[in-house]
Amino acid sequence: MFRIIMPAALFAFGTAAVAQQSEAGEEPLSRSDFIAQMDTEYARYDGDSNGVLTPEEIVSTQRxxxxxxxxxxxxxxxxxxxxxxxxxxxxxxxxxxxxxxxIPVDAAPMLNQFDSDKDGVITLVEYRIATQGNFDRIDTDRDGIVTTMEMRAAGIAK
Known part of the structure; x- marks a missing residue:
């Protein structure tokens, strides 16, 4: 026994087929030709050819x-x-x-971090002051060497 279930996608296909044929200037589509196109489309979805479209068959065909x-x-x-x-x-x-x-680029974050006098440019002195300040903040024992443990404590290394 065959159950004919026409999902919305198939109906939409049929409507689109008629519209495309009209726009292309082709001959009008007869009802029998339309049904033949719809049957072909249905068969494409009906993977096991049992006359019933399951959600799995629809998803599989769409994928x-x-x-x-x-x-x-x-x-x-x-x-x-x-x-x-x-x-x-x-x-x-x-x-x-x-x-x-x-890839978006933006100078603002770097200017905010290093342009201490807010004149819109970063001088070497401003850059060094900020980066050396970061080094000194991480070098908690003030020995001039940043160890892995100090970097971990600062949240920089794992």
Whole structure:
């Protein structure tokens, strides 16, 4: 006995198929062609071909579709990076992946820490005063050497 269960995703597919066909300027879609497309889509979801879609089959089909789309996008990106088209990324082609603009940078934290006179620049003297002050704060026995134990006590080392 077959139970026909039409999940919302399948109905949405059918509606999208009709809309795409109309936008593409193709011939109108007949009811029988629409049903044939829907049956094909249903069969794609029905992994064990028993005429019933389980949540597991739906998730499995959606995961496979997502994987296929991710692989398609990866292939497109790879092709764009493989500028000589030899199917191998050279170190120079791979370096093109680096996008330093994607990493936010901000001078404010460093200026706040080291610009003691707040004039918008850090002089070597200001830098040394702050860093030597940090060293002296960690060097609790004041012997001029920062040990691992002192760094641990300061929360810097494990």
């Amino acid at each position: 496979q579709a997502a994987r296929n789309e991710a692989l398609r996008q990866n292939a497109r990106v790879f092709a764009g990076l493989d500028t000589d088209g030899n199917g191998v990324l050279t170190s120079a082609e791979f370096a093109a992946l680096a996008n330093p603009d994607a």
